[in-house]
Amino acid sequence: MGHGWQGAVLKLMRGKDFTFTVTGAEQVTEDYRRVRFTDGGLLAAAGIHPTMWVRLWFENAGKPHQRAYTLVDPDLEAGTFSLEFALHDGVASHWARGCAPGDTVEATLQGTGFEAPAPLPGRLLVVGDPASLPAVNSLLDALPGVPATVWFETQHASDEELPIRLDPEHHELRRVPRRNDGADLVARVKAELPGLADSDPYVWIACDTATTRTLATYARKELALPKERVHALGYWRAS
Numbered sequence: 001m002g003h004g005w006q007g008a009v010l011k012l013m014r015g016k017d018f019t020f021t022v023t024g025a026e027q028v029t030e031d032y033r034r035v036r037f038t039d040g041g042l043l044a045a046a047g048i049h050p051t052m053w054v055r056l057w058f059e060n061a062g063k064p065h066q067r068a069y070t071l072v073d074p075d076l077e078a079g080t081f082s083l084e085f086a087l088h089d090g091v092a093s094h095w096a097r098g099c100a101p102g103d104t105v106e107a108t109l110q111g112t113g114f115e116a117p118a119p120l121p122g123r124l125l126v127v128g129d130p131a132s133l134p135a136v137n138s139l140l141d142a143l144p145g146v147p148a149t150v151w152f153e154t155q156h157a158s159d160e161e162l163p164i165r166l167d168p169e170h171h172e173l174r175r176v177p178r179r180n181d182g183a184d185l186v187a188r189v190k191a192e193l194p195g196l197a198d199s200d201p202y203v204w205i206a207c208d209t210a211t212t213r214t215l216a217t218y219a220r221k222e223l224a225l226p227k228e229r230v231h232a233l234g235y236w237r238a239s
Contacts, residue, residue: 016046016108016109016110017106017108018045018054018108019040019104019105019106019107020037020040021040022036022099022100022102022104022105023036024036025096025099025100028084029156031086031159032086032087033085034085036080036081037083037105038080039079040107043076043081044076044079047076048074049112049113050114050142051135051139051142052070052071052074052112052138053070054069054071054109054112055067055108055109056083056092056106058095058105065091065092068235069083069085069134070132070134070135071083071134071138084134086133114142116142116143117202120143120146121202122147122199123146123196123199123201123202124139124143124148124149124202125148125201126148126150126151126203126204126205127150127185127203127211128152128153128206128207129152129154129207129235130159130162131207131235132207132235133152133163133164135206135235137164137165144170146170147171147172148171149172150164150166151174151176151185151189151192152164152173152174152176153175153178153182153211154175154176154177155177155178159175176188181210182208182238186211186214190215193219193223197223201225202229203225203229203231203232204231205230205232206233206234208236208237209234209235209237210237210238212232212233212234213232213234216230219232
């Protein structure tokens with residue numbers, strides 16, 4: 001399968017292509033699925049860093065369709081990792097539901113990168129949801145011992161069962177049911193974040209695009225946090 005104009009652009013931007021092979025899968029919850037892969041040489045070629053992500057390519061009515069996913073528990077020596085899918089009615093979710101050992105999927109590595117904030121923050125302030133859960137977990141793993149407050153937006157009852165990697169001594173979880181297209185999450189974070197913003201924070205936001213943009217603007221402009229202490233990336237678009 002060709003990757004169309006998007007693939008051509010990624011090639012110009014020095015994107016590297018790999019083929020992953022499915023080795024197994026597990027249904028973590030009714031609405032969340034983990035698929036295990038061999039990496040096709042990705043990890044040996046690129047190494048590993050926190051929140052590392054790749055673009056997977058799927059076919060959609062004869063056209064290339066790509067979505068980005070964060071690597072879960074990459075193992076450089078074994079050349080393996082997992083990807084996690086917040087399931088919905090979409091091309092990638094349909095593929096994840098039906099894939100079996102031996103199936104392959106094409107992927108492109110381009111644009112990923114992470115540098116731990118220096119100096120380390122006094123507190124992590126994290127806003128995420130099931131789509132960004134692998135990145136949230138990777139971030140928490142990368143900064144052990146740093147206190148963190150996590151606002152986690154949920155869409156399904158089964159989201160209560162998701163494997164959020166919390167350290168009870170250092171991490172606080174605040175679940176927020178998704179209502180009003182994310183407006184409830186925005187209101188909750190705006191009400192509670194200022195009380196934590198005097199702790200030399202590092203703010204990390206990864207929700208739907210509109211919510212992420214709104215909260216990032218709030219943190220940078222209204223709370224006047226330095227831009228290097230605010231990371232924001234929209235993970236999906238509300239339809």
